[in-house]
Amino acid sequence: MEQVGEVEVIIPGEEERNAPHCAHGPAVLFQVMCRGEKRGKRFYACSACRDRKDCKFFQWEDEKVSEERLRAREEQNRLKRPSFTHSEYCMRFREFVSLPLDQRRFCLDCQLLLLPAEWSAHASHQALSDDITVARLRRPSLLLRALENKKSNAQYLFADRSCHFLLDVLSGLGYQKVLCIGTPR
Template identity: 65%
Template sequence: MDTSEANDDTLGIEVILPDGGKPAPCCPHGPTLLFEKVGKGDEKGRRFYACSACRDRKDCKFFQWEDEKVSEARVLAREAENQSKRPPFTQQEYCKRFRKFASLPLDEKKFCQDCQILLLPSEREAHSSHRSTPVTAAQLRRPSALLRPLDNKKSNAQYLFTDRSSHFLLDTLAGLGYKRVLCVGTPRLQELIKLRNLEQNHEPMKSLLLDIDFR
């Protein structure tokens, strides 16, 4: 993490776990984390809030000292900035859109490559100058086949494994008897676990995907 504001004789940075005190301020990526620099001789330094997702200030410039007094004007400006950088739809809206899209006839299912979004019939005219492609039922079951990979290694790198690699990983995990899997930046492995669970031919496996990708 680039912590130039807290950067004298710092030897390391520690994350301070919340103790039920005041809520952390939010950046565009959500609630921030509280950090503390550790100096020579384990000397504790000043605590500060920074983005919980991005480790480079170029990707998220949020920075605030824990004991800093923030004016109401700055809070309002920060909230406006956070709002401007949020995804175009909430998670609930995305789910509602997906259900509508899934109910469309096959020849009406279109995906905008430029905007990386499933197009509902009422939106096609607005995207008429963009590149769009048909969407198959198989692609809806594995949407990572449609999406461009995110490639910022410091904040949101994704590992889009080939089918062969994904099956090998899943078979290995199942063979080792794992019942819970945390998929970090590996959406195709997550998709494969969900699909295998639907088949009901294998021991069910619980999985959670951690991936900074609003799509």
């Protein structure tokens, strides 16, 4: 850890590379500061969910975790993994974009690009089937369901109303161009 002005910078070391994982991926190292203490107590928590109701993962940095608990955690993580691996998702994407436009469907309930053989399994789900072009797929934040609960989700997209509010404020102030706003949308 290095002091830069008044901000503590944690430079990734071996302990950060070996962070424990929850079902959502590698956990983030946090630090609790109490008055009068020079260094607070550090702990790992879920990187995707702020609310412990959504992901109960918690581990003190210096906690020794038993083999039995590690196995139980890995089993829990395995049960919550996505249906496909990263490479399988890539293969599905390539197959999907090779389909004619009229055979492209996106399941809104499952947040999944559907191949024709999967249509019947998703027949009762809400799906998009119009104009799923490569250009539209290049902007996935407009296709995927946005996580909008800032109290629960650590990583979320602005809701449409928030985007419109920002656009209205910026244009009302006379700005015509924006270099960068730190959000996917």
